[in-house]
Amino acid sequence: MLNIKEIFILSFESLTDRKVRSILTILMVMVGSALLIAVGGIGASFTDAFSKQFRNLAPNILFISSSQQSQQGPGGGVGGAGTPPPAPKITLNAAIVNRIHSLPFVSDVISTYRGSVTVQSQSESKTDSILSMDPQKLLVIAPTLEYTDGSTLQPNNPSSMIVAQNVANPPGDANPFLVLGQSAKLTYSFVDSTTGQQKEESKNFIVTGIIKETGNPTIDSAIVINLQAGNSLLQKSGKFDSLFVIAQTSNFVDVVEQEIRSLYGNNIGITTVKAILKTIEQFTGQINAFLNSIAIISLVVGAVGIITTLYTAVIERTREIGTLKAIGAQNSDILALFLVEALLIGIFGATIGLLAGIGFGYGLSATVVPGNGSSSPPIYTANDMARVWMISVGLSIVAGVVPALQASRLLPVQALRSQ
């Protein structure tokens, strides 16, 4: 019986004897485990990014949208990333707000205007999103929201603006773009519907508050001004873009949704936090499953590569196997030699694949993963990496079983007769 150390030495020798073939086989295993690692990391960050967006949402909120909202693109509305509502045909005005407010189990309705403006501060200007609503109601939408020191809420001051931390200090910029107490000019560009001409509406605002990061991307990228200021700056003429309907408790969300549906049918877009979370789960689950299946397939291809390589090696080395048996090697020695060869291929492939996969994941996430402009880095956990490593190595050993058994069962005479 060979001892373990000698089995590893002998198997390693045969791997290095057929360098190119061994390297190619290792590469096949490597691609599989690298893909698994990369996909796992991206999937985790994907799920994380989405759940972060909605984690801070109170579960008793329903989002009502008008057709204008869809122009804002992904992530523009708090409810924007769920199932896109069927194009609503109803104008969200004060009358509708009152009607919904009067429904049973509804404790509040928060109406908002949305739009994109150019912000000019000193010589710099940037484009930012406006969330026009009653600033006092911010806490209803994002219960964990906090302001920086020195912030003041001036809900009735039409020249007051409250900006998100990311707007005041854009990530990556050396100097703050906006500071408390300063004035900045907001400019809204639009096409006049009667004349068809490009027009601009400008107004100066004073930064009265800065919102600390909440994790809710709508708020974290917003400039909040009150409804009066939003209506005139964004030329809304009282037509809201979206409403937050607050049910008394999350138990009443379904009842309230049915009530609103019975009033407006499919002419209104309703999204609930519950529905969003469910959709997100399905969506990320499907994407992860799809990516994982690709990775698994390539891992299986790697395993088939191992089978082919070892099978070829068994054929090539039939005579050697016969000689070893004549010299006194046990069947279990021959079995171990080939299994360890598969194991070594697996270990090399999985380990290199792990490292390559980590890099690959960073590369992919920078180019592929949709985010709000900022790319979310893949998330790798020791657990996931250990799992992929063991799956790759395990699959390699399994792939080695059939050729190794075949080698160990060769009859010594027949093996010696082969040329």
Place this chain on the structure above:
Amino acid sequence: MALDTNNDSNNNNNNYHPSNGGNHDFAVSSDPTLTVENLSKVFESAAGRVVALRRINFTVNKGEFVSIVGPSGSGKSTLLNILGALDKPSFGKLFIGGIDIFLLSDKEIARMRNNLIGFIFQSYNLISRTTVQRNVEIPSIIARMSSKERANRSLRLLEILGIATKAKFKPASLSGGQQQRVAIARSLMNNPTIILADEPTGNLDTKTGNEVFDLLRLLSSKYRRTIIMVTHNAELAKKTDRSIYIRDGQIEKEILY
């Protein structure tokens, strides 16, 4: 120089315990005779039935150098393979040191081959990817000899066979005669009592073949190894102790020289 100078550590190679302290316990070196009884071998294949050996009976004594001679296809290799338990007979028995070999398990047979028998093949059968020295060491690696003892012993064997300078070379860089010497060194590595050689000079020119044969002759006369060699070279056969002539799977005659 003796092949078994470090007898202390090698003694266990001479003592074969097929069932780990069972009732077969014996020291082979005390009675290493090899006996075949009524040995027959039939190959059944789709192409038909070939009777390769018929009722073969003979005994080989300790230290004897026996040649098996016969025309091509007469069954010489088939016989030698059965003597080395590489193949099983269809009928009949093989006794080595009094033990009915084919009653043993495959595991025990492999262990017996490793400890008691050295094989030399016509085409050397060296492992090309590793060094000459490592080739020689393989039987002792299987026997789990310590690496230090392994190195000492393999180098000494290579010295005796006159190829010590080739220890670190790959077999492919050696001549045929040199490669066969490596194979002989390998067959001697675990200090076996029986050496089985199937046409060891078959691939060599006359001069080199004679040199390799002289080495075997020396193993037999000086070191008292039992050697059974298949050949169809009648000149060489005459220089062994005894020739068993085989024709059509049967013993035709035996000649004692």
